[in-house]
Amino acid sequence: METLLALLAIPLAGGPLLWLFGERDAAPEVNAAVSFATLVVAAVLTAQVISGGPVMGLYEQFFVDPLNVFLVTLTAFVGFTTSLFSRPYMRFEREHGRMTPARLRLYHSMYQMFMFTMLLALTTNNMGILWVAMEAATLATVLLVSVYRTAASLEAAWKYFILCGVGIAQALFGTILLYFAAERVLGAEGNALLWTHLNQVKGDLEPAIMSLAFVFLLVGYGTKVGLVPLHNWLPDAHAEGPTPISAVLSGLLLNVALYSVVRCKVLADGALDSRFAGNMMMGFGLLSVVVAAFFLSRQRDIKRMFAYSSIEHMGLMTFAFGMGGPIANFAALLHMTVHSLVKSAIFFTVGHAVQGAGTQVMEDIRGVLKLSPTVGWGLLLGTLAILGMPPFGVFASEFLMLTTAMREHPWATPFLLLALGVAFASVFGKIQPMVFGDSSHEPYRHQPALLPVFIHLAIALMLGLYIPPYLAAWYTQAAKLLG
């Protein structure tokens, strides 16, 4: 209980602290230290949940069960490694005049506020607070997307704000309908929006209301997941914001948004006899996978391309959660983990490569391997991992998803295979000349942040070869919880 509150309190205090700390040189280190403290507390919390079962706190407003605890750890972990990466990245940006001390101050304090909203969304038991936290996450990141104040970044941030705002308004309407359905069973009191209470009475919720509520919730949170056709904000926000922000948007925000959808799906499944919720998710998921795969080949900007790759992978997970069942859920949870590790690692290397070449246009980035072997290898291995090459973890999860799809929904497999093939061809075809090839640029003068990249890739590799038994047990438990 205390651990849970500490988990939320640290980043919440970190935001104002970094604002007060202001423009001093050590701010990046303080940011990393606060993120590290969050990670330590998250690890302690995980240990508690593993040994002592679900934790509930503050009049049941917060709870941690096997499903969200692994996302909490993942969020804290990626938050910490990204803060490490942002140190050399931001130092470079400052030396080149793209970041001023005032902007860095905003960046650091909003970074912690973003972490707070993510952790709040994950640990809250209240579906209303979940909505508030998701909206707050948009608010915390919108000024970071526009932090460079270029025309393109302003446009990206405006789009992000308006589209996500409109989307999340749908989710609020869905939440109101959910409350409406719950109130008839649980009575009009504060408890009627608590997920654990709803979960107990989900069979009694009025199906007509719940199906409409789920549609609104899926569309609303789906906008933040980046599901096609609600994905327009995502490539722009990823491409125009600073790269550490792209890494946390892809690695964390999308996961948490999908987590919200999945929580709602559990309730809708309980209330409806049909597979309505699952089918909706499968439809949106499959559409996202296919559309994003074909958009991949048309990209020229490297960050845009990997943003589309994120849409593709979020689509895969949505599809897998939509199929449901222990194996598909297991695969989706595993995919969530490895995708967020690998994708953020890719964005770290991309950040360095872009800084070295001075452009985001892929045709103008050449010979990364020659300029910096570590960045080059990181980018190459990360790309192979995200494209689903064995022995990385993405292969394992995609393999599980595909076999489940073949068994239960054979009609979907050709689409999935086609999309994965197209994605492989277009991404690898573009990354390969970037990594190899010749370059006229000088070798990087700054020291890239290598540790985060290779730790992420190493974990993704490990998860492909061997899932530690406690982790497997934990995934299985979470998958069972989802039904």
Added chain:
Amino acid sequence: MNPLYGQVVNLFASALLLLAFAMLAQRRIVALINLFALQGLALVGSTATVAFATGQSHLYYSAAITLVLKVVILPYILHRLIRQLNVKWDIETLINIPTMMLVGIVLVIFAFNLALPISQFSQSIARGTLGIALACVLMSFLMMITRSKAVPQVIGFLAMENGLFFAATSATYGMPMVVELGIALDVLVGMVILGVFLFQIREQFDSLDIHHLEKLRDD
């Protein structure tokens, strides 16, 4: 329960809908802000009536929050903003207001049809109004889509929040207090950030026309 209260809530609901139509057709920014404030006032009226009729005391608090936030603070910020941005007397050229009205009517019919099977489950005295709430949300959408200036888009965004809030009080007796406070905080922070943002856009493009913000495309 006195059927009069239900009638009063319906009256406020119709005022809300009427104001939504008026906002759709309003071309002057100053008048738009005033309409938005009026809409907030109608919301306060309906919430207070529901609170009085049902004795749900926490609804008084939500009415008070709405009054402070949507009738006083947000319009004040907006007025200040347009004065500082020097767009106070801006008039937008809206093409084809009659067509927009017709589309608005279609949206209202659609919203009523969507809400009909659901509102029969409501025990609230204001159950007939769920359709109106949804219609207000959809019309704010329409407004955001059709406007080409940033400030009216922001107002559309805020009006959408009004519709959602009305849905919460009409279908149920308001959301739990902690959620309502959280939503109010989000709206307020969002407004402040939007304000900062408008200045950034203005600095970059020398105008608040969002046609400047349509450059990013996939080749």
